Amino acid sequence: MNGSRVLRAEVFPILASACLFLALGAGFFLLEGHAPVALFLEMVKSAFGDSFAWSETLVKVAPILLCASAVVLPAKLGLVTVGAQGQMNFGAMAGTALVLSMMNGSAWVVLPLMLLTASLGGAFWGAVPGVFKARLGVNETISTLMLNYLALQLVDYVVHGPWKDPSNLGWPASANFPDAAILPTFFGSRVHLGLVIGVVAALILHVLVTYSRWGIALKVMRSNQRVALSAGLNYERNVIIVMAISGLLAGIAGIAETSVMQGRLQAGLAGGYGWSGFLVAWLSGQSFLRIIPMSILVGGLLSSADALQLFAQLPSSSAIILQGMLFVSALVVMNWVKLRGYHA
Amino acid sequence: MKFKSILAAIGLFAAITTAYAETKIGYIYVGPKTDYGYNYAQDQGRLYMEKHVKDVKTSYFENIPENADVERVMERLAQSGYKVIFATSYGYLDPALKVAKKYPNVTFMHSGGFKLAKNLGTYFADIDDVMYLAGISAGASTKSGKLGFIAAHPIPQVLRNINAFTRGAQSVNPKVTTTVVWTGTWSDPAKEAEAANALIDSGVDVLSMHVDSPIAIVQTAEKRGVHVVGYHADASKFAPKGWLVGAAWNWGPMMTKIVESIEKGTWKSENIRGSLATGDVKLTKFGPSVTDKTKALIAKKEQAFVSGKDPLWAGPIVKQDGTVVAAEGTTMPSASVEQMNFFVKGVIGTVQ
Numbered sequence: 001m002n003g004s005r006v007l008r009a010e011v012f013p014i015l016a017s018a019c020l021f022l023a024l025g026a027g028f029f030l031l032e033g034h035a036p037v038a039l040f041l042e043m044v045k046s047a048f049g050d051s052f053a054w055s056e057t058l059v060k061v062a063p064i065l066l067c068a069s070a071v072v073l074p075a076k077l078g079l080v081t082v083g084a085q086g087q088m089n090f091g092a093m094a095g096t097a098l099v100l101s102m103m104n105g106s107a108w109v110v111l112p113l114m115l116l117t118a119s120l121g122g123a124f125w126g127a128v129p130g131v132f133k134a135r136l137g138v139n140e141t142i143s144t145l146m147l148n149y150l151a152l153q154l155v156d157y158v159v160h161g162p163w164k165d166p167s168n169l170g171w172p173a174s175a176n177f178p179d180a181a182i183l184p185t186f187f188g189s190r191v192h193l194g195l196v197i198g199v200v201a202a203l204i205l206h207v208l209v210t211y212s213r214w215g216i217a218l219k220v221m222r223s224n225q226r227v228a229l230s231a232g233l234n235y236e237r238n239v240i241i242v243m244a245i246s247g248l249l250a251g252i253a254g255i256a257e258t259s260v261m262q263g264r265l266q267a268g269l270a271g272g273y274g275w276s277g278f279l280v281a282w283l284s285g286q287s288f289l290r291i292i293p294m295s296i297l298v299g300g301l302l303s304s305a306d307a308l309q310l311f312a313q314l315p316s317s318s319a320i321i322l323q324g325m326l327f328v329s330a331l332v333v334m335n336w337v338k339l340r341g342y343h344a
Numbered sequence: 345m346k347f348k349s350i351l352a353a354i355g356l357f358a359a360i361t362t363a364y365a366e367t368k369i370g371y372i373y374v375g376p377k378t379d380y381g382y383n384y385a386q387d388q389g390r391l392y393m394e395k396h397v398k399d400v401k402t403s404y405f406e407n408i409p410e411n412a413d414v415e416r417v418m419e420r421l422a423q424s425g426y427k428v429i430f431a432t433s434y435g436y437l438d439p440a441l442k443v444a445k446k447y448p449n450v451t452f453m454h455s456g457g458f459k460l461a462k463n464l465g466t467y468f469a470d471i472d473d474v475m476y477l478a479g480i481s482a483g484a485s486t487k488s489g490k491l492g493f494i495a496a497h498p499i500p501q502v503l504r505n506i507n508a509f510t511r512g513a514q515s516v517n518p519k520v521t522t523t524v525v526w527t528g529t530w531s532d533p534a535k536e537a538e539a540a541n542a543l544i545d546s547g548v549d550v551l552s553m554h555v556d557s558p559i560a561i562v563q564t565a566e567k568r569g570v571h572v573v574g575y576h577a578d579a580s581k582f583a584p585k586g587w588l589v590g591a592a593w594n595w596g597p598m599m600t601k602i603v604e605s606i607e608k609g610t611w612k613s614e615n616i617r618g619s620l621a622t623g624d625v626k627l628t629k630f631g632p633s634v635t636d637k638t639k640a641l642i643a644k645k646e647q648a649f650v651s652g653k654d655p656l657w658a659g660p661i662v663k664q665d666g667t668v669v670a671a672e673g674t675t676m677p678s679a680s681v682e683q684m685n686f687f688v689k690g691v692i693g694t695v696q
Contacts, residue, residue: 052423056416160528161696169458169683170499170695171435172528190415261412263438268411306420309405315376316407 021329046307047300055189060299065198066253067277068291070246075286083144084250085274086151087122091251092258094121096265107180122251123244130243134236173266194256206288370421371404374433379557381576385593392596410435422447469618472508474591479512481588482550484638492543495554524693533560540564578628587631
């Protein structure tokens with residue numbers, strides 16, 4: 001690839017998406033009666049301006065990155081899953097069950113077991129739509145979407161019912177996690193082990209899908225099922241495997257949020273991270289490497305919502321609006337580039 | 345010479361900035377401040393306080409969920425030089441305790457909680473007294489004898505309101521029952537309207553609520569032609585016919601006192617509780633259907649509460665299952681009122 005082609009294929013779409021996004025965002029700010037440039041600068045400052053800003057951005061990156069990986073892996077097999085939100089909830093619930101049964105255990109026992117049960121819980125919630133797809137041909141996008149609501153209601157049920165802790169005086173939440181069940185955090189901030197797991201998982205998956213035999217097999221199965229069949233590749237089994245791994249990653253994100261951020265199981269633990277992860281995966285062109293910087297960008301965008309409220313008195317949901325604008329900008333540019341045939 | 349004048353300039357600048365140093369005060373709301381309800385009432389308090397205390401500057405955050413997000417917002421305020429943080433939603437209590445530990449020089453005020461830390465106090469007011477008074481109007485106006493109550497979470501302050509409302513209604517009509525529907529969230533207008541319709545379909549003809557914004561329920565009541573008792577703020581304009589009366593907050597004076605005591609250095613960590621007598625809670629204006637006789641009854645009872653002669657939680661107080669909580673001639677201690685976990689006789693529903 002020569003220089004000008006790299007420019008056309010790689011740099012141009014990113015720049016064009018960014019410009020379109022900034023223009024849309026500026027229009028939104030102007031409509032709300034604010035000077036766009038100053039407000040954008042305040043947002044950058046509150047996302048990346050100092051060590052506290054960085055730490056709070058990274059706090060959001062951890063679940064977004066894990067959820068993005070949970071979208072990218074199935075995409076390698078041509079599957080579109082939107083189930084990270086539900087898998088976070090189900091994984092968190094499984095992990096919490098373990099913690100509640102070992103309230104006095106030592107951290108060396110509780111932490112690994114908590115991560116393991118949460119992973120298995122998430123993996124189960126991912127494998128279910130995988131089995132539906134493999135055995136019955138059920139559309140995985142619809143089934144993962146529906147299972148999100150089911151997991152959400154299950155968490156709602158346990159925190160309003162059997163796991164509601166009497167010391168909360170009627171407030172719907174489980175008992176507080178003991179210190180032994182809180183994942184380690186770094187530098188006195190809230191940045192936790194989940195971030196490390198997220199980065200390592202993305203890197204390992206990148207190596208696996210790019211260089212391993214399994215990765216090549218996924219590519220074959222995705223592009224031509226007839227060839228795959230004659231090569232003895234089992235598409236059905238691999239659908240279940242990638243969906244389970246995808247759920248496992250989101251399950252870890254769920255228990256990390258529950259353990260470090262909430263300190264107990266309560267509704268709303270998944271925030272909108274499952275959706276943000278989906279956005280990041282698509283913005284990154286389903287690449288395990290690109291989701292890392294992209295998660296940092298989107299995490300920063302979300303945590304800069306504070307600046308919007310503090311300096312411009314805009315509601316916090318403005319960040320969600322901006323996130324939507326970012327997605328739309330990128331989709332428009334990507335499709336335009338495709339139509340014009342810039343991609344080699 | 346030049347050096348000296350620079351020093352002098354710096355000194356002057358420092359003197360001016362300290363003289364005009366404003367205390368920065370942050371407010372955090374769980375919903376929009378325009379909800380004609382809980383958050384609106386807190387925000388009215390903020391505006392009043394800002395007007396009445398010298399040299400303060402307030403900022404506010406809306407729509408901050410009761411999860412880990414609120415910790416970040418509190419830290420952001422603390423790090424940006426905010427000296428006082430009003431954490432106004434019930435679910436902010438544990439996050440506020442966590443952040444308060446990290447920022448000992450910032451004073452945290454939590455609304456409605458019952459836990460303290462060195463630099464965290466709570467403030468609230470006995471609005472259940474007012475709900476009792478409003479309940480009198482409900483008991484007097486119901487024809488079916490069935491009242492409906494739509495509420496978010498079975499926490500003590502909500503249970504107190506439901507029980508007080510029911511006992512107020514029973515004081516004029518001993519046979520009335522209150523059916524409770526839980527929504528499980530402070531704000532879900534669709535669910536609230538649905539619950540209101542279901543209650544009305546089952547024969548309920550007076551509705552009341554404990555959710556953040558009363559608007560959806562008040563409007564549904566008006567549309568279906570039943571009466572409604574409001575909560576948090578005056579929302580009578582949404583039900584010109586059906587409005588009976590409401591229980592409302594008046595946070596301004598209390599917040600003013602709190603901030604003044606912090607500025608003077610006399611603040612101490614405590615559970616501040618306002619009352620009808622101190623004007624922190626009050627009745628809203630009456631709707632057109634409330635008779636003068638009922639108004640007089642309510643005024644008489646209000647006097648009894650204000651004078652302290654006849655407190656709300658004086659016995660006999662009997663649970664749903666018939667257990668006596670406070671016998672005739674005794675009064676429930678305030679600590680057990682603050683941790684209430686039961687329904688009184690006449691309430692239909694469970695505290696789950």
